[in-house]
C-alpha cells in the first residue's frame with residue numbers, strides 16, 4: 001500500500017468496533033478475565049489492564065508503526081516523555097551518550113539534569129558531523145541521538161552516514177527525534193535508525209489540542225523499549241490517542257499545504273532587503289538542501305529566517321504587529337506561529353546569526369493573507385537599517 005492509503009486504512013477494524021469507521025474511545029482500567037485460564041495467561045492478553053492500552057491506543061500505535069516502516073510503537077503522554085523513555089530504555093549507569101548539539105532544549109535538560117544523576121555521561125556533537133561521529137565513539141557509547149533538522153536552526157543531519165558509522169564496530173542504538181520529518185516524510189528505519197521518536201503533539205495531532213508522544217522501534221529493539229515503557233508506568237488516555245488518530249488520517253493533505261505555504265513565505269521573505277538568510281531545508285540555497293533532497297520525501301511548515309545585522313529595531317515590535325501569526329511554543333497545528341529565535345543553547349558548536357532570528361510555523365491560512373500580514377509588520381523595520 002502507498003502511504004496515503006496507509007494513512008486512511010491503518011489501525012481500523014470495523015468488525016471490532018461495531019462497524020464504526022473510527023476506533024471508539026474505550027476507557028478502562030480493570031479488564032475482567034473470562035476464566036482462570038485467561039487469568040493465568042494474563043501476560044499474553046492484548047487487553048489486560050488499562051495502562052497497557054485499549055483498542056484506541058493500539059489503533060494509533062499500529063498505524064504509526066506501519067506508516068514509518070517500524071516494527072511496533074508505544075505511546076507516551078507527551079513528546080518529551082517519549083524522548084526520556086527511549087533514552088532510559090537504552091542507557092545504563094556508566095554508559096556514554098552522543099547527543100546532537102542542536103537538540104530540542106528540554107531533551108538537553110534531561111541529559112544534563114537527570115541522566116547525569118544516574119551516571120550517564122553526555123557528549124554533544126556538531127549536527128554536521130556525519131560519519132565523523134566515529135571519532136567520538138568510546139567503548140561505553142551506547143546511544144547516538146539525532147534530531148534533524150536541528151531545533152530552531154534547521155541543520156539537516158546525515159543520518160544514514162551517522163548510523164553506518166555508529167554500527168560499524170559497535171552495538172550502538174541510533175535514535176532520532178523525527179517530529180519535524182514525521183513518519184510520512186522521513187522513513188527513519190530505512191535510514192539506519194533503531195528508535196524513532198515523535199512529539200505527536202505537533203503534526204500527528206495537528207490541531208493544537210492534545211499532548212502525545214510516540215516511540216517506534218525496529219524489531220531488534222522492540223522488547224527493550226516495551227519493557228522500559230511498562231516498567232516506568234507510561235500510559236496515555238484513550239481520548240488523546242483518539243485525537244492522534246483523528247489527525248493522522250489527514251496528515252498527508254495537511255503537510256502538503258503546510259509545505260506549500262512555508263515555501264511561499266520563504267520566497268517572499270527572501271525578497272525583502274532586511275532578510276539575510278532562510279533556514280529551511282527545502283529551500284534550494286539552504287546548506288542542508290541536498291541531504292534533505294536525498295533523505296526526505298517532503299518538508300513541513302516549520303522554518304526560520306535571519307535578518308541582516310543592521311536591523312536595529314527590537315523584534316518585539318515586529319512580533320506584536322503580526323495579526324495572523326500567534327506567539328506560542330509548540331507547532332504543527334493548523335495555525336501560523338512566530339517566535340524569536342534569539343536564545344539558542346549550544347555547547348559543542350556556535351550559533352551566531354548576523355542579526356535577529358525568528359522561527360515561523362506556516363499554518364493553513366491563505367498564504368496571501370499571511371504575506372500581507374508579514375508585509376505590514378515588516379514596515380516596522382523599514383528605515384531602521386543602520
Ligand SMILES: *Cc1c(COP(=O)(O)O)cnc(C)c1O
Nearest residue numbers: 078079080104177179199201212
Ligand atoms: C515539541 C517537541 C518535543 C516535545 O514534545 P511535547 O509533546 O511538547 O512534550 C520534542 N521534540 C521536538 C523536536 C519537539 O518539537
